[in-house]
Amino acid sequence: MADTSTLVIGTRGSPLALAQAHETQERFAKSHGWTPDQLPLAVIKTTGDAIQDRPLSEAGGKGLFTKELDIALLEGAIDLAVHSAKDLPTTLPEGIMIAGYLPREDVRDAFISRRFKGLHDLPSGAVVGSASLRRQAELRRLRPDLNVTLLRGNVQTRLAKLERGEVDATLLAMAGLRRLGLTEHVTAVLETEDFLPAVGQGAIAITVRADDERVMRAVEPILDAPTGHALAAERAFLTILDGSCRTPIAGHAHLVGDELVFRGLVLRPDGSERLEVSRRGAVSEAVSLGREAGTELRTRMPPGFLDA
Ligand SMILES: NCc1[nH]cc(CCC(=O)O)c1CC(=O)O
Secondary structure, X not given: OOOOOOOOEEEOOOHHXXXXXXXXXXXXXXXXXXXXXXXXXXXXXXXXHHOOOOOHHHHOOXXXXXXXXXXXXXXXXXOEEEEEHHHOOOOOOOOEEEEEEOOOOOOOEEEEOOOOOOHHHOOOOOEEEEOOHHHHHHHXXXXXXXXXXXXXXXXXXXXXXXXXOOOOEEEEEHHHHHHOOOHHHOOEEEOOOOOOOOOOOOOEEEEEEOOOHHHHHHHHHHOOHHHHHHHHHHHHHHHHHOOOOOOOEEEEEXXXXXXXXXXXXXXXXXXXXXXXXXXEEEHHXXXXXXXXXXXXXXXXXXXXXHHO
């Protein structure tokens, strides 16, 4: 391994992943005065990057974006990995842990269209593309008259498909658009009350080797505690419901004063049914709060809901 003042950052190669890795370097520069050459980037291609034609839920789920980075961490080729928290599986491989999260970006989803001002201005039959089961199901629930289709690719690819007229509208995370400097494309921002984000949306997770205290100590000053509390609740909620990665699930926690306020929901993929839960509690209870919310939804779900 390199000397004590060098850490190799592992990242995927997509423009968003690179922006997140650069943000991590900048936060190290601010808090430690480290220059980018002390934090070299190792760009690692993941299985998920190669799959463009199918929903990832069908191809094998979230681990597709993390497996190669996990291996690089465990082999010592990198010292930390930078991920969109939203894309991290609930269970990580033995020997790897989440050190924490950078301060969260905007958690909301954006509505993007060239011709229509908002979700409710879309004419019946309009084509709305998304790769997210959660967004597809919420769209179908709010507007059963729309033609909701699969739209894959990275953020830029999706915007290009929209420009070419392949779809009338799409939804993307504000966080990614902000980090890429692409907010000029946003037509309307969907408030969390109306359109609940995915668990982890807007947060950047840093993973490390579970036994590497040197790296953990170095990373600690750039981590954000409020984001950590929110993510603890959200990920605990997801863990309880994660029976199938084909289930549309949303969950969001945030601090109000020193209290954690959480909302979560599950939907049938066709949008015909939607179950919602909310909880408030102390930050110290973040994990049990998330678990209880998940358990409540499980008990309220009709048989077969998760397999629909
Ligand atoms: N699954 C793709 C993905 N993973 C993270 C983001 C955006 C950034 C974030 O949510 O933190 C996106 C694109 C999107 O949902 O628009």
